[in-house]
Amino acid sequence: MAGRKEIVVIGAGFGGLSAAIRLLLQGHRVTLLEKRDQPGGRGYQYQVNGFKFDGGPTVITAPYMFDDLFAQAGRKREDYFQLLPLDPYYRIFHEDGRHFDYRRDPADILEQVRQWSPGDVAGYERFSKAVRGVFDRFYPMTDQSFQRLPDMLRIMPDMLRMGLFLGMYQYASLFIKDEFLRRIFSFHPLLIGGSPMDTPAIFALISQVEKEWGVHYAVGGTGAIVHALATLFTELGGQLCLSTEVKQIVIKDKRATGVKLGDGTFLPADEVVCNGEIAFAYQHLIAPEHQHPLIRARLNTMGYSSSLMVIYFGTKKRYAHEGKLSHHNIIVADQYQRLLREIFHGRDLPRDLALYLHMPTITDPSIAPPGTESFYVLGLVPNLDARINWAEASQPYRDRIMQFLEDHYLPDLQANIIAEHRIDPLHFRDTLNSHKGAAFAFRPSLMQSAWFRPHNRSDQFANLYFVGAGTHPGAGVPAVFSSGKIVADMIGRG
Ligand SMILES: Cc1cc2nc3c(=O)[nH]c(=O)nc-3n(C[C@H](O)[C@H](O)[C@H](O)COP(=O)(O)OP(=O)(O)OC[C@H]3O[C@@H](n4cnc5c(N)ncnc54)[C@H](O)[C@@H]3O)c2cc1C
Structure with missing residues (x-):
């Protein structure tokens, strides 16, 4: 095929798998290198005494993303793994032992709000409507790149108008008086490593994603999804190398020419996609003489x-x-x-x-x-x-x-x-090469989101790309899956 490229993807987390499969579908040759003995990254599945324990993600949302990817490959997702909708989504316990069931049915939620705090019913209804507005306005942008400042400037006026610079908890408090209900309707940033107090309310769209498409469980655990994606990747002709750690991204004339493995092997590449964390990459994979001091300094001072x-x-x-x-x-x-x-x-x-x-x-x-x-x-x-x-x-x-x-x-x-x-x-x-042991890379604060988050295409090396939680749009399986789409689209456009 004309324009067929040799692409190396470093890391087989959800971000790396998403990018690698899409790049194969574009007709490129893709080698996926993973340091652990199984793919999945945070979604690694541990086997202990007959138990299968999912290592990380368990709340599966936006299932259409998986369906779409398998459909693009001419397959049916159902032939690879099964998803079961869950209800309630979450059971949230008050310290006094009572609980709130966060359910799919809006009428059910409203009834529980009424029982918990009758004076909050009207406020909750206004809150729900406002969150839907946030979702309608901003969700379509979550699989678009925020590579350029104008991308950011375009959304700022609406964010300001809708009060979305407020922390999620403060935003919920504009509508809801009861302290426990405020927590229930603002806890979602905790799922992506942010505090509800200072994660901007634009992240309320995560809770609307759950309402739109449900919260799901994959039969066999999240490991079944990882296994399905790795199977699809190899069926499409990709080469998956496990227990293979990249030690260096080799740079020449401001381009990534390939990667060097632990045993000294050099794998040449036309494009390199890094699912390893960007802060780790700058500290350990890119030689200091090639690094722009400002980028390194910024990564050091960001909030994790x-x-x-x-x-x-x-x-x-x-x-x-x-x-x-x-x-x-x-x-x-x-x-x-x-x-x-x-x-x-x-x-x-x-x-x-x-x-x-x-x-x-x-x-x-x-x-x-x-x-x-x-x-x-x-x-x-x-x-x-x-x-x-x-x-x-x-x-x-x-x-x-x-x-x-x-x-x-x-x-x-x-x-x-x-x-x-x-x-x-x-x-x-x-094990996961995460700077400061952060479980979700950078905190999802205002100044570390969208354009402010490290970009999907390196600002320094035109053929080096980043996918995963440390880049746009951020942490969580749907987000890192989207980062794979963003990068594949960028490479596809050339
Ligand atoms: C305990 C826990 C629970 C979570 N629960 C949920 C949830 O319920 N729902 C949800 O949506 N999200 C959840 N998340 C968040 C979500 O799991 C992550 O944001 C997402 O899986 C991160 O994917 P990733 O592709 O960015 O990176 P990772 O999963 O970290 O994958 C990166 C991969 O790169 C490999 N790697 C790194 N450096 C190298 C190198 N030099 N050479 C080769 N390989 C390398 C690593 O070994 C790893 O496999 C949870 C996270 C954790 C930790």
């Missing part, structure tokens, strides 16, 4: 997202039938604002816990041995800018979380555990 401890565990006892928990559960302490300050700006472990508890076997028992229950609990913690010594703090923090779950949600938990695995900020730094 929170990190996480995630404990994956299986129990010999089943808990689903007790009815207390749902598939996705959110549990945050009452001292909410203090908790957020300590997670996002603190130097030590937060005094209280902010937890997401995943119980997939309530929907899909096939991912665990018969008669058992599978969980993961995710605790938000500061990134490695804090002065926490994780080599020492990891085990006690794990014990604290498990004791809390045993005391409040999962009776006799610790006597019933038969499989366990754990990750903490050091995993993000050392």
Whole structure:
């Protein structure tokens, strides 16, 4: 084919897979290099004692993105993996033990708002309408590049007019009076590594994405999606190299000429797409003499997202039938604002816990041995800018979380555990090459979003591209999937 290029993609996360498949569909030769022994990145699936634990993403939204990609390849997504819609989307617990079921049906949500705080019904209705307006205006831009300043200037007047420079929590508070409801309708930035206090309200569109297309679960876990994408990639003729770490992006005359692997092998490329984090790439993959000092300085001074401890565990006892928990559960302490300050700006472990508890076997028992229950609990913690010594703090923090779950949600938990695995900020730094151990790359603040986020095409090297959470549009599976589309479109246009 005329114009057929040799393209290397570094990293097989959702961003890298999305870009790599689309580039194959354009007719290029694509080699996908992944340092871990399996693809998926944050979506890696761990296998422990017969349990399959999804490492990261569990809330699957915007399923049309997968459908569209498989359709472009002349396939049906359903032939590769199944999606099940979930309802409720989330069960959010108040500290007093009551909960709010965040459901698909707007009438159901309204009824729960009425029960929780009758004076907030009208405000909630206005809030819903406003969020739909945000979605209608800005969602179509989430798969467009924000490479040029005019792209940003075009959206600023509407953002200003709609009050979207406010933090998500402050925005929800314009409409809603009850403190717990304010939290419920502003928590979504936490899913992408931002604090509801300073993530601009334009990110409210994430909650509308859930309303439009639902929240889904992939049968077999998110790992089934990763497996399907990797299968599609190889079926289309792509070359997937696992356990293959790129050590250098080789630059000559302001162009990337290829990549160098750990064993010294040089792979030449016409275009290089990096799904590894941009800050890591500038620190470790691009030789200092080729780096523009301003870009390096900016990456050093940007704000990085929170990190996480995630404990994956299986129990010999089943808990689903007790009815207390749902598939996705959110549990945050009452001292909410203090908790957020300590997670996002603190130097030590937060005094209280902010937890997401995943119980997939309530929907899909096939991912665990018969008669058992599978969980993961995710605790938000500061990134490695804090002065926490994780080599020492990891085990006690794990014990604290498990004791809390045993005391409040999962009776006799610790006597019933038969499989366990754990990750903490050091995993993000050392295994996933994430600067400061940040779980979601840069925080989604106003000055780090859209044009202000590192661009999809390098400002320095015309044939080096970035996909994934550290570039536009940001973190979360739909966003990084879109970054793959943006980059493939750019390369396709030449
Ligand atoms: C615990 C957790 C839960 C989450 N839950 C959700 C959720 O429910 N829903 C949702 O939408 N999002 C969720 N997210 C966010 C989402 O998972 C991420 O934003 C997204 O998966 C990131 O994808 P990515 O392509 O940017 O990068 P990654 O997944 O990090 O992939 C990058 C890949 O590049 C590889 N790599 C890096 N450097 C090199 C190198 N030099 N050579 C070779 N390979 C390299 C890494 O090994 C990795 O496999 C969650 C994240 C975490 C951590």
